[in-house]
Amino acid sequence: MVFPVIFGKQVLLTGSQRRIAVSNGTFDPPHQGHVLMLQEAIRQYKFDTVYFLPGNNPNLKPNRTPFEFRIPMVKAMADYLSNQNGCQKTRYKVSEAYKDAPHLMASLRKLFPDLKNRTEKIPYICGTDEVIFSQDEKKLLQAFVSTENAIEFYNKFVPVINKRNGSPVPTSISIGGKKIEFDYVLIKPSPYDPQISSTLMRAGLTQPHRTLQQISSLIPRPVMNVIHSLGLYQPKTQPLKLTA
Numbered sequence: 001m002v003f004p005v006i007f008g009k010q011v012l013l014t015g016s017q018r019r020i021a022v023s024n025g026t027f028d029p030p031h032q033g034h035v036l037m038l039q040e041a042i043r044q045y046k047f048d049t050v051y052f053l054p055g056n057n058p059n060l061k062p063n064r065t066p067f068e069f070r071i072p073m074v075k076a077m078a079d080y081l082s083n084q085n086g087c088q089k090t091r092y093k094v095s096e097a098y099k100d101a102p103h104l105m106a107s108l109r110k111l112f113p114d115l116k117n118r119t120e121k122i123p124y125i126c127g128t129d130e131v132i133f134s135q136d137e138k139k140l141l142q143a144f145v146s147t148e149n150a151i152e153f154y155n156k157f158v159p160v161i162n163k164r165n166g167s168p169v170p171t172s173i174s175i176g177g178k179k180i181e182f183d184y185v186l187i188k189p190s191p192y193d194p195q196i197s198s199t200l201m202r203a204g205l206t207q208p209h210r211t212l213q214q215i216s217s218l219i220p221r222p223v224m225n226v227i228h229s230l231g232l233y234q235p236k237t238q239p240l241k242l243t244a
Contacts, residue, residue: 009171011158011183013123018045021123021160022111024053024104028065028198029205029227030077032218035084036190037162041125043086044187045160050090050125052078053107056098059142060131067099069230076222104132105149108157121158123185128163133170140175147176154182162187164195194218205233 023038042050052074056067064070071094078092101107109115112122126132131143132153144150150173161169161184172181196218204215205227216224227233 009183011185013045013158013160013185014120017120017123017158019048020051021045021047021049021125022051022053022108022157023125024055024098024107025126026055026061026064026198027052027070027074027077028061029070029073029201029219029233030223031196031198031201032194032220033196034077035081035220036193037127037187038081038125039084039087040162040190041160041187042081042090045123045185047090047123050092051111052092052094053098053111054094054096055104056101056107057103057142060139065232067096069232071096072230073223073226073232076226077220080220080222103145103149104143105145105153108153115156118156121156121183123160124157125160125187126162128161128167128169130159132159133173135170135173137175140173144175147178150175150180151178154180158183158185160185160187162189164189164193202233 021041025034027034038050041047054067054070054074055061055064058064075094078094081087082090082092095107095111097110098104098107101110112118115122131139134140134143140150144153159182163169163186169184169186171184172179174180201215201219207215219227
């Protein structure tokens with residue numbers, strides 16, 4: 001069932017809200033689109049710490065690269081970000097809270113054990129295409145599992161949205177017969193945003209040499225080093241197994 005999108009209220013982050021933020025995604029693989037979004041969020045809002053929360057929901061992404069191979073790619077992206085102008089003062093942490101969690105809110109509760117007692121919403125850095133904004137109730141339920149989890153998410157987190165391609169900012173969803181309206185914060189998008197996706201990157205990484213060179217320029221070099229060392233995204237081959 002599809003529901004209408006209703007525009008909501010743009011808000012400002014308080015000083016204390018800028019102490020910590022979280023960025024969830026499949027990161028399959030991380031690319032310059034992710035980097036530029038995060039750079040702009042950090043430069044504009046000066047977050048002290050950003051947690052990366054690689055997703056692990058098979059209902060949303062059934063053919064994703066295994067979790068244990070995406071973690072080192074995200075760590076490589078975090079190291080890369082820590083050396084970019086305007087981003088050096090921010091601390092970057094990669095969480096494996098989603099590894100055995102059944103859904104998004106379960107992973108966030110693991111990441112923030114004091115979530116129930118927090119009185120300020122935690123910034124959640126994302127794009128307008130994030131599944132949490134879906135107009136399709138089936139996808140929302142795949143992400144949240146229940147209406148109660150969705151309500152808890154929007155009570156505890158404020159989306160910090162990277163607005164791309166002139167796309168509208170959805171600030172209301174309907175799930176389980178309830179409409180949830182939520183506040184949001186906007187990121188001024190980078191003028192250098194290549195408008196790419198992980199899907200395009202995966203496709204390009206399996207293509208001939210010339211295309212591969214072009215794709216490689218859109219993925220941070222440390223991430224490409226991990227991709228090569230693990231043998232990821234190669235057609236008709238299996239990724240190498242990680243050793244202890």
